[in-house]
Amino acid sequence: MVRFPLLIAVAVTLLACTQADDAQDSIQMLYEQKVASIIPWSGATAEDVQSYISTLKGDGTWAEVNYATGCDAQRANWPAGVGHWNRILAMAAAYHGAPGAEEYTKNPELRGAISRAMEYWFANDFSTIGSGACMDGGGKVDDTCPCGTPGLWNTNWYSNVILVPRTAGSACLLLRDELTPTELGNCTHITARAYTVFYRDPQPSYSAGANTMEIASIGITAGLLENNRTGNTTRLFDAFERIHNGLVIENEDRVDGVKPDGSFHQHIGIIYNGNYGAVYASNVRAVELQARNTMFQANQTGRDVLGLLTEGTRWMIFSDPVAGKHYWDYTVVPRFIAFALADNQATSGIGGNITEIRVLGDAWNQAQMQRFARDLGPVPTSVNAGPLIGNRMFWNSDYMVNNILRRDICVYLHAKLSPGTSHQGYYHHP
Known part of the structure; x- marks a missing residue:
């Protein structure tokens, strides 16, 4: 005769396995659908990708990009962040097989160029050689990221919290299964770092409103990269909850x-x-x-x-x-x-x-x-x-x-x- 405790243990184990399978299936489907949504706005064309490969310098930069950083950089549409990562995103999409650039699918030369460009940014990221305070405190009086702090950062919080992590994260997702351990670590760091603003007490004022959606979306990218690419269910649920909490009817005037x-x-x-x-x-x-x-x-x-x-x-x-x-x-x-x-x-x-x-x-x-x-x-x-x-x-x-x-x-x-x-x-x- 089988004892009830044994039956209960078996049932609980089966339920846990089913839930785990459901979670992994959902994470994989989310990943595939998010990648499919990135390709159309990646800007990948065979002509552009060829140009990006041929003009990439040995140090992983492009002469056409203005790499001014810190207090010397343009605040809106930061040229360094936009120019560098938009090129990487287009190349990553082509490597992934984007329509119009299929000839570069899994191209080794292209992959090497992507790695070189990524490595330049990761090696010069403000958290790597400067100060983490540069994320949204750069150039401010009495902050720990004064003008002249080394690293790639902008005095406009938007560039460091949304602009770069959004584009970099998208490029990383397109390459997720082929990222080297170093690349994966840096991709995860940049996207997860942006999401940390939700954990501050008090949260910065910019983390509310429409920016909640942007930062939460970057958190979804981080969640898909974390745990060695298997996904972080906790972060994913948290990010979607923040998005859905804003999807409500506001009854009060003003x-x-x-x-x-x-x-x-x-x-x-x-x-x-x-x-x-x-x-x-x-x-x-x-x-x-x-x-x-x-x-x-x-x-x-x-x-x-x-x-x-x-x-x-x-x-x-x-x-x-x-x-x-x-x-x-x-x-x-x-x-x-x-x-x-x-x-x-x-x-x-x-x-x-x-x-x-x-x-x-x-x-x-x-x-x-x-x-x-x-x-x-x-x-x-x-x-x-x-x-x-x-x-x-x-x-x-x-x-x-x-x-x-x-x-x-x-x-x-x-x-x-x-x-x-x-x-x-x-x-x-x-």
Whole structure:
């Protein structure tokens, strides 16, 4: 006769094995889907990759890149971080087999060039030869990373916390299975270091809002590299939890985020579906596409919030049948209204990838996202965003849309909800 304790022990062991298998399957699927999402924006072309290989110097740098660092470096779009790592990312994508550069798949010469370029940055990283304080304290008075501190760093925290770790981490993921132990250690260090800002008490102010999504996404990359490439389930769950904690409805006035009426607020109560809201929704979709059909994907509540935002946003779009494009109603791109179409800002079109909305909508069976993709996917034939006819009031934003056949009317009111903080009063936020 088998004793009950033995049966229980066997059952617990089987359950633990099943859960472990589920976790590893989810990690592998997450990895594959994240890699697939990196390739399209890697910029890999055979011509560029050949140029990067031929112009790479013996020390792992490019003459065309401005490697000014520290207090001498340009703060926005740091040339060293952008120029160096964008080249490595394109080369890593080509090595991985990116369309348009297939001839470089598993090319030994290319792999050697990638290693040399990576080694230059890793050897000169601010944590290696300078001070860890340079991550977000560089050049500040009374900090431990004064001007002149050696290493590759920027006085703008964004370059050290997001810009470089995001691109470097993506390149590392493309090479994950072939990274040398030294490369893997440095790749893991740079991505995990960015994520440590969440563990500070208090957390830096920049770790909130839209930056939470960016830093958490870098944490996902770290989690896929850690434990010798097998993945760190704890970090992955933590990163996705931080993302999903932001996927909620904000009911209070002048609290930014997704509102109950489907509008999106930024800058303390300004309707901004056409810029900040669009970027936020795009970033969430990107992460959820990577996580679809895994244990890390959003629950039903989070899916409903993204669906609400998508449905509300659909009413804030008009079309130009001559140009064959969809555009934001100018009310929902406040300060970006000043940009010309040629500036490729929010006034230039709704941007985004409608195919991604359809794919995620189908994966979740989310009707509002499916409807958005169905209605806005075809080339427009009228000023309406697809067949959308009717009236919609956004009560959280004092904003009303009335769509009748071939005509689109939007009214932006002002009341106690509208802060009117710009020098132009209630017209547009500065």
